[in-house]
Amino acid sequence: MGGNSFGQAFCITTFGESHGGALGVVIDGCPPDLALDLDRVQAELDRRRPGQSALVSPRKERDQVRALSGLFQGRSLGSPIALLVENEDADPRAYALTADRFRPSHADYAYARKYGHSTWQGGGRASARETVGRVAAGAVARQVLEALIPGVEVLAWVDRLGGLQAEVAVEDLDRAAIEASAVRCPDPAASAAMVARIEAVRRRGDTVGGVVRFVARGVPAGLGEPVFDKLEAELGRGLLSLPAAKGVELGSGFLGADMEGSAHNDAFLPDGLGGATTRGNRSGGVQGGVSNGMPILGAVAFKPVATIFSTQDTINRAGEAAEIAARGRHDPCVLPRAPALVEAMVCLVLCDQLLRLRAQTGRVGPAPLRPVDLG
């Protein structure tokens, strides 16, 4: 009920504030007897880490992960896997100066009204540092997925930034092309323009938003639990729980809403293996809330970071009008770090749904088709 758990069969619970002692996650329900590579967990944390380039927050955090439980001789025990990252560069002094005023479009005010007692030391639980736990867990989920569905692949990239739209051929995309870009946009021309845009925005003390797009390939048909835990619904929940996320679409999304059925429908074609592929994939790999075996496609809209260096109107904690101009260490743009977050959430959803499918059906893949019985 507290809102810090995600997933039912592969269930994670995260904890930690930006300026508290540590951040972490407990993973409950991980399949036992799987070799888990902590270096891959660390690698994902490094992708979401601040300070990794000049484009993101300069906060210095090594974000070194430590496994406290759930592993023995490198393999999962089936008991909870607790992963811990200590806060190292948690310097709240910059926040003291403006602690009596609410930062516009931050969580400060809403948290103060919800909880009564709240921290003035950075964003607390609302900080993007919270995502350390989910990224670590997502890196475990990805390894579970790979063990159960050989060939599965989840990729996310910056598709749009400050109105600059990339052109990306999703079929040919690989992680190298994404990581080759400082903003994680695999379109080199767009990437260069985005880098320039971030630099310009940073110089103005401003920030900018964008869109991350993702694909999950090799996902078998059958994932998603109608009617409330449909795959779109679970992906939507997971992705909209990310800091600064304000929109999600699957498949054709908002553009599809303008279309007619004859143009939107994905015709079925025999796949030669007893099942179907589709001509087109406006469904985004999900029909009726259940994966159909095609690539799962979607996107997340991130608003611009709220911390800007110009002076803004606000109120203080006495409810009086006041002004504020941000100080401290902040990102001009979260987009370059966001693909790690999006991939983590997609992996968490798919892993949970895969284990749920296995609970109900005993399978991690589709049932064979069979003739209809009109009886």
Place this chain on the structure above:
Amino acid sequence: MGGNSFGQAFCITTFGESHGGALGVVIDGCPPDLALDLDRVQAELDRRRPGQSALVSPRKERDQVRALSGLFQGRSLGSPIALLVENEDADPRAYALTADRFRPSHADYAYARKYGHSTWQGGGRASARETVGRVAAGAVARQVLEALIPGVEVLAWVDRLGGLQAEVAVEDLDRAAIEASAVRCPDPAASAAMVARIEAVRRRGDTVGGVVRFVARGVPAGLGEPVFDKLEAELGRGLLSLPAAKGVELGSGFLGADMEGSAHNDAFLPDGLGGATTRGNRSGGVQGGVSNGMPILGAVAFKPVATIFSTQDTINRAGEAAEIAARGRHDPCVLPRAPALVEAMVCLVLCDQLLRLRAQTGRVGPAPLRPVDLG
């Protein structure tokens, strides 16, 4: 785990298929001792009912609701409230002709791969008839909300249809303006164009999608449970679990992703009551995943209905290439019925979050602001 429950404190479980015996919902956790008006439940079912106008499915269902439990002398007992609607016009004969072939962009194929055994009699659990249960429960949730937060109001309307965009002044909007339109679009000019579009589409045997927008007014600050059950996340999950929903946005949504922080931020202003209002509401009433007291704004993209009357390529249940052309009773457009669904999901999310806020804090409204302690 089965995916047919929604909410934690105000928890609903729905059941029923399009051509089974009945549809319904069990509501667990409803506050006791509240007067509940079943006529208002019926009224919401009537808004989502097929056959209510020439623009929607001609299936004849009275959708008469019956309360089986949880009420005594018109007031809630605190025990589960079960609401039942019998299927009356469940005629599967039209489906028998094409039962051996999968309908493109329907759930048939994905369900067959997931469950092995599936019905050929209409959409089964994937039919929009499934929403009877959630609409009935949403109408109860709305009454709980009104009892605990006097003045709360949840409105949804068709904002866009087949690319036709309405102009709506949200501040002045009321339900009468929405209900005055056959497509539930409160912009009369756009409404007329939308009606014409639906008629045209229907004549061509085609279908069309659109966007429903909603507002929840009078919601106090403090609703939403970071970090995974943020208000955006829960609204996103609920709305993306609706049939045909392919996208959700809150506040500025995808447009906000193109903005800079200085333009996007909502400055705080004293509200004269010890709290804040904002100048602008690009946050859509939610910051850090928690409501801030401003109107909650969002939108849902619905793809066009998959059932069209032209011939499409598909495969049959032997995995062979085949053709199909739809028969049966179907909507050219679900949009006119969708506002009832969207409002139901928003009410369910808000009601659940309100009771969860009460569990943790004892309040159904915000805590007073207080000075910061730099100690």
Place this chain on the structure above:
Amino acid sequence: MGGNSFGQAFCITTFGESHGGALGVVIDGCPPDLALDLDRVQAELDRRRPGQSALVSPRKERDQVRALSGLFQGRSLGSPIALLVENEDADPRAYALTADRFRPSHADYAYARKYGHSTWQGGGRASARETVGRVAAGAVARQVLEALIPGVEVLAWVDRLGGLQAEVAVEDLDRAAIEASAVRCPDPAASAAMVARIEAVRRRGDTVGGVVRFVARGVPAGLGEPVFDKLEAELGRGLLSLPAAKGVELGSGFLGADMEGSAHNDAFLPDGLGGATTRGNRSGGVQGGVSNGMPILGAVAFKPVATIFSTQDTINRAGEAAEIAARGRHDPCVLPRAPALVEAMVCLVLCDQLLRLRAQTGRVGPAPLRPVDLG
């Protein structure tokens, strides 16, 4: 949160009051494509039904079950299975006379304090009629268990009644021996004495309690989820949620607490199949919260029915001293009907745990043993 759901992978939600419209259950997460026999559901309802013999409540209820959803052509669809039983003989008139006074050791008073608004028409949700839903669901769970674990068997019987102790050789026990007794005690001599005791108690307008014991045979090693959902914990929760249950023990139970380890331990012996049996079964088939492949053994203590015909001190709804003597239709002893309830709860727990084991491990049986790696 509302307390009317049980199980996570095989999740049931029940509803209904003694004098409301109907009772029922929604089963979510049932494996698809299983043949389910509704006659077997009816048969279990008949075993728990009032009016089945002179020893139990004379209320006349046929308790005819109707499946509303989740089945097609006799097989499960994987969607929620809703089962309904209408109340027929719900005559509240007898209760009107004493409606202003709380019946001692009934739920009336506690419910009135909890919910504010409560029914005076019989026990409402606290009535043993509530168990209709769980018995129906238990009969489905049993069929799922049998499909996934051939040879599994769950038996419960009256082992003690009013201090009369039966002698039962559990190894040889079958259902026929239990059903041959009007009190469901397979020891003929004890059964006769128990029947006489119930008759005597009834003549005095009094009631009597007892103990139901159960065995689950053929359960594979590996069921139970440490540390909070251990098999003992889940059985304990399920059984202590039954009306009038006041104690539960597994294996050696309270007697085992008096023993020393050397006498209590169950030595392992090779089972000839690569695993173990045990010499003795004081563990009751569960070690460390996980089944070890031996028969699961346990017992439930039921207090005497609270409704007695002598005059008792009580208070009225104004908080004043008053007297009450029961009227209406009641059991002198619930024990003869209790085995159906106990078996249902054991089947529900085992079925849920089996699907949870399958989610995490992919198996419905034990992993092979393998050498230890001291590395």
Place this chain on the structure above:
Amino acid sequence: MGGNSFGQAFCITTFGESHGGALGVVIDGCPPDLALDLDRVQAELDRRRPGQSALVSPRKERDQVRALSGLFQGRSLGSPIALLVENEDADPRAYALTADRFRPSHADYAYARKYGHSTWQGGGRASARETVGRVAAGAVARQVLEALIPGVEVLAWVDRLGGLQAEVAVEDLDRAAIEASAVRCPDPAASAAMVARIEAVRRRGDTVGGVVRFVARGVPAGLGEPVFDKLEAELGRGLLSLPAAKGVELGSGFLGADMEGSAHNDAFLPDGLGGATTRGNRSGGVQGGVSNGMPILGAVAFKPVATIFSTQDTINRAGEAAEIAARGRHDPCVLPRAPALVEAMVCLVLCDQLLRLRAQTGRVGPAPLRPVDLG
């Protein structure tokens, strides 16, 4: 689903094995803005700690607790509270000698069959060290209870050990009387006999079981969620999830099963405050699964520790007959440490139920009684 979470509104998730890096708990849903005293958490951990007297395990663990998150300036933030205890004296060498053989009546065998991969270094997750997390969380739950229900008190004591029965006047009992005894039995004569029994058993290399009894005073009427989360059911689940627990009873328990209703019923008497007390308390403070305002009474049976120093028959990990005699550091009797565990679980259940009551009703105490409406 993984089984390592407990509670819905006050939800804890524990992690850690006996010979892993650390043990801990994440508490989600704790009310915000409460002063929490970590010294009281440490004090409860000290009560459950090994090495605290000559009667219990000599393992040397300081069990020093560290708060990682959820607190700011000594008050709860409403975000997850993570509490950590590092393992210090985790010496697995003693276990290496017998690692290839299963210890009778331990969890080793069942875990190996369930998970495939398991640790041979002590009990792993099945060790009583697991209880560190729940005891720490229980100490927080107790503080929440005290803040919301002034005067509430939860006490547990050793009531029986190796067949030696204490005489305890529950009405006059306080914690000092319990803590004055090395075995935590407040009957001095019984305490002395129990100490002697443990010493004798230890000399023989054997172990002994017993019964812990508890009382919760000052609990308001209204806690407990029918029908599956009745107070007895939740207490039963929590207590039967403790290591070595094999039975639970509430109120009259198994003795009550031998009684007649006229002797068992608790007559209601006016309490002078508009409510009721009862004459006698065979209900143990719970009726219909809901607290009635009287003291909540119950007991837990603990089997003797499985680790004994005599030679026992067993099998090895190849499935062959073998012998084993324990080595390592073990308790001859867990009973002296068990009251801390029992109190923790009772506090966790009551705290969760109190917040759930508040979610549904807005109250943390009973509703006023009111006249019946026969309408």
